[in-house]
Amino acid sequence: MKTEHIEIREDSRASLSQLPHARKLPCDTCPGRSLGVCSPLDDLRLAHLLALGGRRHWAKREFIYRAGDPMQMIYKIITGIVVESRMLYDGRRQIVGIRTTGDLCGYPENRGRYLFSGEALTEVEACAFDKRKFDALVAGHVDMACALADDTSRKLERASENLTVMGQLISTERVAHFVVEIGELNASRQIDTDPLKLHLTRQEIGDYLGLTLETVSRSFTRLRHLRILALVGTDAVAILDRKRLHALAHTSRSA
Amino acid sequence: MKTEHIEIREDSRASLSQLPHARKLPCDTCPGRSLGVCSPLDDLRLAHLLALGGRRHWAKREFIYRAGDPMQMIYKIITGIVVESRMLYDGRRQIVGIRTTGDLCGYPENRGRYLFSGEALTEVEACAFDKRKFDALVAGHVDMACALADDTSRKLERASENLTVMGQLISTERVAHFVVEIGELNASRQIDTDPLKLHLTRQEIGDYLGLTLETVSRSFTRLRHLRILALVGTDAVAILDRKRLHALAHTSRSA
DNA sequence: CGGGAACTTGATCTCGGTCAATATTGGTGG
């Protein structure tokens, strides 16, 4: 049936194909990048932190914490992927961030309660810290406080990028951006890079990008017909044309 | 002409009118709220900070810094309103945040350059600090580092909220949310509260909410016809029905 | 294998974008 008469007006959208882009980025999780003042929340302090809580494990699709629950613990991910999300009264859900190795999650808080829910997308290993003790530690150690500021700053950077994605990009561009983002995430963990594993269902990608699952699916189909992606099974992609993918994605960091 | 046959299907969107909402919130700029561990970036330290730079002044519509420029200074707003925004190659613009009294702006950075542009919406008075010296101060003082973490955390909270707004709310809900947000902002500064001054043009509100200026205008018209708002001149509104406004806005903090 | 969840695809509808006139309005100078 239809093979190639679906096309995206790349031209109508920008002269960006002539612009420099798609340069390889520095690792997204390297510390001290955003504010430049901080040492990482690294193994040096991990001993301290472990003393506050300890290592725990969650199965795929398990909730680590839920929005509205009293905040007891915050978590530092060792392995795995966690999504933070919020749900409206009527069931509309927004995924506000994808967290992985090295990220803190569980804050910000809202009057002593979790503001978001955290759900394990894969098997997750994380350190859990009592929030009060963590706060005390932060308040007493400049390097911890800086590491926290830095972690938060990186989240803010990505949230701001996603604001641009949601506010300005059309559906296929958003999905392209998502693939680039997941690629960077996985690259930073040195896993699942070639057949790039997505770990999110179409519904979840939709809830992340402000689209319906059908539109996400159609966007993947378009990217496939454009020979930018190939779908590998249902939860992975192969990037066939990285340049055009990045052009569509309009990533801020390649500018 | 048409007076009342424009209506919003509130019912189709939620049972939220029955839910508790619209409670008055604690001041949005009160410090230490998000992480609970930090002292504010307050006048105690302001002496230190002033020594690093000094007070400066910008006229309405003046740019304080521009995305891509080498980052020299960061700013702490004393009075006025600043919007931070990013522009795509093709002219699409996203406003990623509205900053006001007490907020820091100018970071995060992107390889030593500003990631966003900062534009004064009103006359702005701010302290400008050399970034390097500021970093050094932060690295040397726990309370400064905590204050920075806290400022960043509040920005993240608001950015995450706006992700939900952009991803899940329809146009009129987004505009309602914007009005609530500006209301909280102005309330925290104890100015422009009754005829609530917006300070943003329809185009800017559109660039903030991911809508066109026409859709923003139509949304205001709808809110007027619903007797939720009255427009006062072109840049201010009177809130006639706070309860329904909050219901439409789906603010997370009233949940 | 078999069954159920996840995905794809199609048809249709609608909200918001686009293009195009007006209509306000607020700032400026006479």
Place this chain on the structure above:
DNA sequence: CCACCAATATTGACCGAGATCAAGTTCCCG
């Protein structure tokens, strides 16, 4: 103080991307 005018906002007509509703299809996972 008023008249003018450029900038901003409103409104209308039309269109299209994405939502919605509805089958089918594929893919896992037991």
